[in-house]
Amino acid sequence: MIREIxxxxxxxxxxxxHRLDPRVKLFGTLLYVISLFLFQSFxxxxxxxxxxxxxxxxxxxxxxxxxxxxxxxxxxLIFTAVLNMFLTPGRELVSFWxxxxxxxxxxFAAFMILRLTYLITGSxxxxxxxxxxNLTDGLEKSMRWMNILKVPVHEIAMMMSIALTFIPVLxxxxxxxxxxxxxxxxxxxxxxxxxRIRALVPILVPLFVSAFRRANDLALAMxxxxxxGGEGRTKMxxxxxxxRDIIAYLVLALYIACIITVGxxx
Amino acid sequence: MNLISxxxxxxxxxxxxxxxxxxxxxxxIDEVDLEISRGDFVAILGPNGSGKSTLAKHLNSLxxxxxxxxxxxxxxxxxxxxxxxxxxxxxxxFQNPENQMIGTIVEEDVAFGPENMGIEPENIKERVxxxxxxxxxxxxxxxxxxxxxxxxxxxVAIAGVLAMHPKCIVLDEPTAMLDPVGREEVxxxxxxxxxxxxxxxxxxxxxxxxxxxxxxxxxxxxxxxxMSGTPKEVFSRVDELRENRLNVPEVTLLAHELAKxxxxxxxxxxxxxxxxxxxxxx
Numbered sequence: 001m002i003r004e005i006x007x008x009x010x011x012x013x014x015x016x017x018h019r020l021d022p023r024v025k026l027f028g029t030l031l032y033v034i035s036l037f038l039f040q041s042f043x044x045x046x047x048x049x050x051x052x053x054x055x056x057x058x059x060x061x062x063x064x065x066x067x068x069x070x071x072x073x074x075x076x077l078i079f080t081a082v083l084n085m086f087l088t089p090g091r092e093l094v095s096f097w098x099x100x101x102x103x104x105x106x107x108f109a110a111f112m113i114l115r116l117t118y119l120i121t122g123s124x125x126x127x128x129x130x131x132x133x134n135l136t137d138g139l140e141k142s143m144r145w146m147n148i149l150k151v152p153v154h155e156i157a158m159m160m161s162i163a164l165t166f167i168p169v170l171x172x173x174x175x176x177x178x179x180x181x182x183x184x185x186x187x188x189x190x191x192x193x194x195x196r197i198r199a200l201v202p203i204l205v206p207l208f209v210s211a212f213r214r215a216n217d218l219a220l221a222m223x224x225x226x227x228x229g230g231e232g233r234t235k236m237x238x239x240x241x242x243x244r245d246i247i248a249y250l251v252l253a254l255y256i257a258c259i260i261t262v263g264x265x266x
Numbered sequence: 267m268n269l270i271s272x273x274x275x276x277x278x279x280x281x282x283x284x285x286x287x288x289x290x291x292x293x294x295i296d297e298v299d300l301e302i303s304r305g306d307f308v309a310i311l312g313p314n315g316s317g318k319s320t321l322a323k324h325l326n327s328l329x330x331x332x333x334x335x336x337x338x339x340x341x342x343x344x345x346x347x348x349x350x351x352x353x354x355x356x357x358x359x360f361q362n363p364e365n366q367m368i369g370t371i372v373e374e375d376v377a378f379g380p381e382n383m384g385i386e387p388e389n390i391k392e393r394v395x396x397x398x399x400x401x402x403x404x405x406x407x408x409x410x411x412x413x414x415x416x417x418x419x420x421x422v423a424i425a426g427v428l429a430m431h432p433k434c435i436v437l438d439e440p441t442a443m444l445d446p447v448g449r450e451e452v453x454x455x456x457x458x459x460x461x462x463x464x465x466x467x468x469x470x471x472x473x474x475x476x477x478x479x480x481x482x483x484x485x486x487x488x489x490x491x492x493m494s495g496t497p498k499e500v501f502s503r504v505d506e507l508r509e510n511r512l513n514v515p516e517v518t519l520l521a522h523e524l525a526k527x528x529x530x531x532x533x534x535x536x537x538x539x540x541x542x543x544x545x546x547x548x
Binding site for chain 1: 323326328350353354357358360362364365366367368370371373374377378379380382383384385387390391394408410411412427430
């Protein structure tokens with residue numbers, strides 16, 4: 001069951017989006033997320049929808065993968081919607097007992113759901129079309145200026161990529177520990193919340209111990225392969241902007257211009 | 267000069283009691299002398315806790331001797347300036363294939379070593395291709411390591427070391443966590459590297475069948491080298507190996523028992539074919 005959890009799920013395919021420089025995708029996602037909060041009107045959503053839909057279309061990733069990420073935040077979505085629905089003041093639509101639903105509330109709730117859905121789907125497109133290592137490469141290169149502020153950019157990027165490599169390994173390990181404990185009669189599925197949380201301790205302790213052991217092994221392996229930090233290190237595939245990346249930046253600029261215009265006009 | 271030579275190597279580690287106070291010293295390696303020349307295939311055998319892994323870590327400056335010296339290609343391993351040259355020359359492959367994968371895809375993992383050495387991108391690509399081809403993993407270059415079998419992972423780890431163009435590869439029980447098929451794949455790859463590419467191999471193992479292919483065997487126990495010689499010489503001393511908590515290959519054992527029972531079989535039979543020939547003749 002534990003294998004179903006996907007994090008940084010990459011979908012291998014050959015599309016323009018896959019080939020784009022990760023820096024473009026990172027920057028684009030950031031701008032896209034910001035842009036979702038720049039408008040209030042219905043027209044704005046049309047622009048955002050068209051943009052998102054065309055991205056999905058050219059990504060060659062099946063649509064069901066896009067919405068997989070939404071499952072995780074389903075409860076959050078409902079919660080936000082309900083709160084917005086009941087707590088926004090305005091014209092009354094229905095009212096019973098102490099609860100009133102307003103037209104504004106309904107509108108706001110719908111927009112909030114759309115916004116969050118778009119936000120998650122938009123960032124899903126990035127993670128689905130970019131390999132984790134490419135992503136960390138992109139982060140490392142675009143954050144390099146922070147070195148001036150004594151931020152250890154290379155080290156952080158390296159940690160991220162190691163964490164990503166080890167997610168499947170540790171998931172498997174957790175699965176194994178759970179089974180081992182169950183085989184000896186441990187019960188993880190019944191009892192109240194506190195009981196269940198306490199049942200996790202015998203899973204977490206061995207998991208951490210093994211994670212430390214693995215970290216030690218990995219450090220040795222890295223050192224014996226001449227790892228000595230980011231200095232003097234080269235890349236097999238250094239990031240370089242190509243023509244398609246420039247075009248992508250232009251498209252992005254156009255989209256932002258559209259959104260801002262719409263935000264001002266409507 | 268030999269590629270690797272250890273002289274009177276001693277390694278002690280501090281034993282601590284429950285409160286973290288020094289309790290005493292334990293000698294993991296005790297006055298070991300080791301000479302390994304270029305192109306050799308050397309196997310180091312020994313039961314658990316015999317100090318063989320500790321010895322391996324001395325060969326590329328992961329551990330430093332308490333007393334005595336280790337020379338790699340004429341460099342002292344304690345020389346801080348030469349440490350990266352030494353690590354470049356002596357590659358290490360560890361027991362657990364999962365814990366030595368750094369890249370998220372095979373190709374990236376193999377490129378990790380050359381990238382650290384600051385090699386030009388084009389050259390790295392060549393090296394990656396060349397070393398993956400050597401271990402027959404080039405077709406899997408775009409795969410995620412988590413999707414590979416144990417034997418395949420271990421071959422990728424070997425490729426990762428090969429891409430650094432080492433003079434010598436130290437393999438610390440590379441097959442201990444593998445199934446028989448994976449074990450065979452890895453051993454075949456190692457033998458290929460030694461035969462075809464003439465790379466020096468130091469194989470640390472407690473599997474006797476793997477040591478049969480070596481040019482020279484060292485047997486370690488409790489920090490000492492207790493036996494050494496060609497596989498034929500070492501495996502003909504069945505009782506002595508037993509005393510050191512080691513077994514001999516099945517075929518050798520069978521030959522030994524048959525000889526004891528009165529058949530005319532010379533000591534030090536290593537392969538099934540040899541035994542068959544002997545039996546047919548007698």
